[in-house]
Amino acid sequence: YHGLAGFYNYVGDLYILQGNETLGQTFYEESSKYAFQNHRANYALANMKSQRINFEEAHRNYKLASGRRPTEFSLVNDGNLYIWEKKYFPAIHSYRTGHRKMPSSPALENNLGFAYGKIHALDSATYFLNQGRQHSLTKNSAEGNFLALAAMEYLPIRTDSVVKIFDTR
Numbered sequence: 456y457h458g459l460a461g462f463y464n465y466v467g468d469l470y471i472l473q474g475n476e477t478l479g480q481t482f483y484e485e486s487s488k489y490a491f492q493n494h495r496a497n498y499a500l501a502n503m504k505s506q507r508i509n510f511e512e513a514h515r516n517y518k519l520a521s522g523r524r525p526t527e528f529s530l531v532n533d534g535n536l537y538i539w540e541k542k543y544f545p546a547i548h549s550y551r552t553g554h555r556k557m558p559s560s561p562a563l564e565n566n567l568g569f570a571y572g573k574i575h576a577l578d579s580a581t582y583f584l585n586q587g588r589q590h591s592l593t594k595n596s597a598e599g600n601f602l603a604l605a606a607m608e609y610l611p612i613r614t615d616s617v618v619k620i621f622d623t624r
Contacts, residue, residue, distance in 0.1 A: 464493070483496040510536050534549035564590075567583040568581070572608075575608065
């Protein structure tokens with residue numbers, strides 16, 4: 456069954472490359488029937504559904520994509536959908552679930568810090584943003600998120616000290 460699912464994923468990818476999203480979606484849906492929690496098909500379907508503002512179905516597909524072999528992308532994007540919907544507590548829950556699956560993910564740490572900032576949980580926000588700063592992938596984004604958090608919460612910080620700590624030009 457996984458071989459057939461792979462074939463349907465391949466054909467779905469081919470139709471997407473040709474610009475035929477409708478047939479691509481049909482083949483991804485067929486692929487997901489043959490292999491439960493098929494990451495490729497469910498991730499592609501979730502992206503398509505989120506572009507169409509069908510967030511409920513997109514969440515379902517992201518959760519299926521993250522079931523067996525999650526990737527950082529599927530875990531982060533599920534939480535990002537909640538952020539777009541301005542549902543910050545479900546976003547935090549989604550990011551924390553992803554962080555338990557991938558505890559060393561800098562993208563999850565950065566996004567978790569951002570989400571905590573949205574609900575004004577400053578200690579958690581600064582902790583996770585600082586964790587995100589430790590990785591080159593998310594360093595700049597985490598530092599930008601920290602500065603935005605400091606500005607929004609009127610945190611008394613010295614900008615010259617922050618620039619020195621961030622070691623940036």
